Amino acid sequence: MVQQVNLEEIAKLLGVDINQIKLELVRIYTATTSQSDVKIECKQ
Numbered sequence: 001m002v003q004q005v006n007l008e009e010i011a012k013l014l015g016v017d018i019n020q021i022k023l024e025l026v027r028i029y030t031a032t033t034s035q036s037d038v039k040i041e042c043k044q
Contacts, residue, residue: 011018
């Protein structure tokens with residue numbers, strides 16, 4: 001199930017800078033996808 005989230009709304013609610021949230025999401029994403037069993041396919 002895919003859930004769409006409005007980052008700007010969340011940033012406003014938390015009183016946090018949206019760029020800080022984006023940096024955190026990138027950090028989490030890279031941390032969770034750095035395992036060797038993850039394969040990334042590039043479709044031409």
